[in-house]
Amino acid sequence: MKFFKLANRFNRDEDGAVTVDWVVLTSAVVGLGVAVLTTVANGTKSLGSTISADLAARTTTISGF
Secondary structure, three states: OHHHHHHHHHHHOOHHHHHHHHHHHHHHHHHHHHHHHHHHHHHHHHHHHHHHHHHHHOOOOOOOO
16 A cells, blocks of 8 residues: 555656756757857858968068168
8 A cells, every 4th residue: 555655656746757857958958059069160160261361361561661
């Protein structure tokens, strides 16, 4: 009889379900963050290469000396 009371209380307890919800939400946020980071990193590398090439192509002249 005590086992059935314990089993019924376990079935009604929702603390574990809330924990699972938070784990799922946290993993979704982390996954979204990784996706954004990957996209931004690729764009940043491309922009950095463009700026580097532009600066390397420029020449400076000092006049008046």
